[in-house]
Amino acid sequence: xxxxxxxxxxxxxxxxxxxxxxxxxxxxKKGEVFSMVGPNGAGKTTTVEICExxxxxxxxIIRLFGKEFSKRSKEIRERIGxxxxxxxxxxxxxxxxxxxxxxxxxxxxxxxxxxxxxxxxEDKKDDLYMNLSGGLKQRVGVGMALVNDPELVFLDEPTTxxxxxxxxxxxxxxxxxxxxxxxxxLTTHYMEExxxxxxxxxxxxxxxxxxxxxxxxxxxxxxxxxxVVMHGYDTSRIDILGEEASxxxxxxxxxxxxxxxEISQILSKVMQNGVKFESIEVRRANLEEVFMNLTGTxxxxxxxx
Amino acid sequence: MRPIAIINDFxxxxxxxxxxxxxxxxxxxxxxxxxxxxxxxxxxxxxxTVSLYVxxxxxxxxxxxxISSLSEQLNIENIPADVDGDEYISENNIRAALIxxxxxxxxIYRVQQGSNxxxxxxxxxxxxxxxxxxxxxxxxxxxxxxxNNEITGSRDVLTFQEKSLTAEExxxxxxxxxxxxxxxxxxxxxYGTIFRNTKYRKWGILRKLSTTPFTRWEYLISKxxxxxxxxxxxxxxxxxxxxxxWDISVTIDIYLFxxxxxxxxxxxxxxxxxxxxxxxxxxxxxxxxxxxxxxxxLAGTFFPLEVMPSYLSSIARVLPLYYVNEGLRDxxxxxxxxxxxxxxxxxxxxxxxxxxxxxxxxxxxx
Numbered sequence: 001x002x003x004x005x006x007x008x009x010x011x012x013x014x015x016x017x018x019x020x021x022x023x024x025x026x027x028x029k030k031g032e033v034f035s036m037v038g039p040n041g042a043g044k045t046t047t048v049e050i051c052e053x054x055x056x057x058x059x060x061i062i063r064l065f066g067k068e069f070s071k072r073s074k075e076i077r078e079r080i081g082x083x084x085x086x087x088x089x090x091x092x093x094x095x096x097x098x099x100x101x102x103x104x105x106x107x108x109x110x111x112x113x114x115x116x117x118x119x120x121x122e123d124k125k126d127d128l129y130m131n132l133s134g135g136l137k138q139r140v141g142v143g144m145a146l147v148n149d150p151e152l153v154f155l156d157e158p159t160t161x162x163x164x165x166x167x168x169x170x171x172x173x174x175x176x177x178x179x180x181x182x183x184x185x186l187t188t189h190y191m192e193e194x195x196x197x198x199x200x201x202x203x204x205x206x207x208x209x210x211x212x213x214x215x216x217x218x219x220x221x222x223x224x225x226x227x228v229v230m231h232g233y234d235t236s237r238i239d240i241l242g243e244e245a246s247x248x249x250x251x252x253x254x255x256x257x258x259x260x261x262e263i264s265q266i267l268s269k270v271m272q273n274g275v276k277f278e279s280i281e282v283r284r285a286n287l288e289e290v291f292m293n294l295t296g297t298x299x300x301x302x303x304x305x
Numbered sequence: 306m307r308p309i310a311i312i313n314d315f316x317x318x319x320x321x322x323x324x325x326x327x328x329x330x331x332x333x334x335x336x337x338x339x340x341x342x343x344x345x346x347x348x349x350x351x352x353x354t355v356s357l358y359v360x361x362x363x364x365x366x367x368x369x370x371x372i373s374s375l376s377e378q379l380n381i382e383n384i385p386a387d388v389d390g391d392e393y394i395s396e397n398n399i400r401a402a403l404i405x406x407x408x409x410x411x412x413i414y415r416v417q418q419g420s421n422x423x424x425x426x427x428x429x430x431x432x433x434x435x436x437x438x439x440x441x442x443x444x445x446x447x448x449x450x451x452x453n454n455e456i457t458g459s460r461d462v463l464t465f466q467e468k469s470l471t472a473e474e475x476x477x478x479x480x481x482x483x484x485x486x487x488x489x490x491x492x493x494x495x496y497g498t499i500f501r502n503t504k505y506r507k508w509g510i511l512r513k514l515s516t517t518p519f520t521r522w523e524y525l526i527s528k529x530x531x532x533x534x535x536x537x538x539x540x541x542x543x544x545x546x547x548x549x550x551w552d553i554s555v556t557i558d559i560y561l562f563x564x565x566x567x568x569x570x571x572x573x574x575x576x577x578x579x580x581x582x583x584x585x586x587x588x589x590x591x592x593x594x595x596x597x598x599x600x601x602x603l604a605g606t607f608f609p610l611e612v613m614p615s616y617l618s619s620i621a622r623v624l625p626l627y628y629v630n631e632g633l634r635d636x637x638x639x640x641x642x643x644x645x646x647x648x649x650x651x652x653x654x655x656x657x658x659x660x661x662x663x664x665x666x667x668x669x670x671x
Contacts (some may be wrong), residue, residue, distance in 0.1 A: 086509055
């Protein structure tokens with residue numbers, strides 16, 4: 001049986017009248033990437049910061065490595081690495097100096113050059129933090145969380161605000177940690193990030209976990225269907241596909257189907273009506289749809305709320 | 306040219322300007338503060354009470370009448386006639402004194418009868434208090450001038466001889482330099498602490514540190530060591546310039562070290578307390594300005610408290626910088642060990658209280 005690194009039971013957190021977390025329970029197993037996904041304000045950061053010891057819970061049980069944080073805080077801090085949300089480091093220290101600075105606090109240390117190499121920061125190691133791009137800054141942030149060679153790494157929204165290329169760079173860094181067998185607790189409001197990186201996902205909405213499990217389990221339990229997407233389809237002829245067909249922002253026509261066998265029927269209907277299209281794609285339901293089915297809203301709408 | 310574009314750009318600038326608390330402070334609050342403080346200093350100058358010690362060696366009715374004329378504009382304190390004037394001045398740390406010679410009244414009488422004699426009064430002043438000295442010289446000189454007119458109508462029978470109260474010849478810069486040290490320690494520590502705490506909190510550095518084995522007290526001690534180091538670097542650079550460029554004679558003793566360390570702790574504590582309430586980086590500048598500028602002008606950095614209206618000088622006495630400035634002057638310039646000891650004890654106590662409160666309110670976590 002795989003040991004639980006984090007065990008949280010019935011966690012609640014109130015800020016005056018606001019109930020930020022309303023009875024959350026989950027476990028994070030050794031060596032897995034566990035991702036908490038949800039819109040801004042769902043309670044992800046509050047939960048992760050309680051696990052990191054930054055905030056105190058209103059009620060609930062939180063155990064890291066089988067121990068309560070409040071009783072073994074010093075020992076636990078030696079074993080964890082943290083990248084806080086919206087973190088910015090010391091502007092006038094270089095990458096290497098920053099990593100050395102944080103490394104100096106720990107008894108156990110990982111070789112700094114090894115971390116620099118792991119995160120592909122060799123060319124930037126002598127650059128001042130203030131001169132780095134957003135993606136590189138986040139990679140340095142991940143590096144800071146590794147200086148003590150931690151058993152458990154917390155990454156709180158590590159790619160928020162980054163462009164797709166920079167985000168990919170941070171993902172590669174996280175994949176390297178995953179390959180090393182680190183246990184990672186990742187929060188994000190990007191569904192594709194959780195899909196790409198996580199072994200197990202907890203979907204958080206309004207302070208509660210509304211679904212959790214592996215990606216496959218979540219999609220099979222709550223995703224429900226496939227999506228047929230036709231590129232270059234004449235949108236004025238969408239009526240022949242039925243009421244469920246819709247046009248997305250890129251003018252692609254999308255149609256949900258429950259059974260892959262329906263796809264051939266759709267294609268013959270389109271051909272019989274002489275409608276042309278450039279290409280067709282069949283997509284398996286993703287986390288976005290799981291989230292929608294579980295909460296009745298998209299993650300963007302959840303952000304706005 | 307499109308006037309609408311210019312107007313829109315102007316309005317956007319105006320919007321950004323008033324939303325930036327720092328620029329509003331420098332453009333509006335700071336000049337208003339200056340006007341209020343300096344206005345109060347100069348406007349209220351007629352209410353200023355400047356003290357002059359007078360030793361009346363004559364003890365005649367005429368000398369008493371002369372002292373009475375001086376008392377209309379100065380606060381007159383008495384030096385007993387039967388003591389050695391110079392010794393009394395030195396022992397009591399008196400910084401302005403007038404000695405009326407024996408036979409003052411009789412000589413005036415004889416001059417009125419046609420004698421050709423002159424009378425010289427001795428006016429001892431502390432050269433480091435030049436702005437106060439100007440007032441005293443003006444009052445004494447003006448009173449003598451009035452009396453001369455009455456006695457002879459033309460000739461200057463009564464004159465005063467000015468002498469320096471200190472063995473060495475001090476200049477205004479001697480007074481000014483300790484003030485610059487106090488001011489520098491205050492601004493660098495308050496600005497440094499408020500900016501650092503506000504930025505580190507906003508950037509997540511404090512949250513990050515709280516997840517490491519580095520403790521809050523280790524952090525505070527390290528920051529205090531740094532602020533103290535910076536304070537000493539500034540202090541010794543200022544002293545170096547003072548000695549090399551202005552030929553200032555400086556005494557470096559244990560009080561200097563205790564005062565600079567205490568000042569660094571007191572002002573850092575003050576900065577920590579203020580930064581507890583400053584949420585945004587943009588507000589840090591105005592918050593630091595609001596706490597440093599009143600002290601800068603009211604705590605005797607640039608001019609002695611005696612030139613201020615009494616209500617302003619009372620305010621100065623509750624400001625930590627006043628005790629830093631006075632203590633440094635007593636220790637470095639006047640070599641007044643009792644004054645230095647008193648001011649050091651006061652700033653040390655203030656530092657202990659402010660630092661403990663500051664450390665307690667500086668939280669990393671909720």
